[in-house]
Amino acid sequence: MARRKTTRKGIKTCFYCGKLIDNIIELTYIKLDRPYIMLPFHKHCHNKINGKKEEKYLRKNEKRILDLYQAIKKKEDKKWNKIGG
DSSP states (O other), rough: OOOOOOOOGGGGEEETOOOOOGGGGGGEEEEEHHHHHEEEEEEEHHHHHOOOOHHHHHTHHHHHHHHHHHHHHHHHHHHHHHHOO
């Protein structure tokens, strides 16, 4: 059976290891409320920080999460400005 790959638009990079997640089956997310963002992870990377370590890992990488959120927001704002006029 062939491995299913994400579309070009849907390519994700693992937040933990920084490698591309090219197989949808390996993809999992950590969903945050503030800022509202979904962080992509390989399943095996997520298992390394799952449980009590997850909160500690997220606190330790808070600046990185906020930088990612601002980059995504900036990209979306450009997209909406382009559409709007």
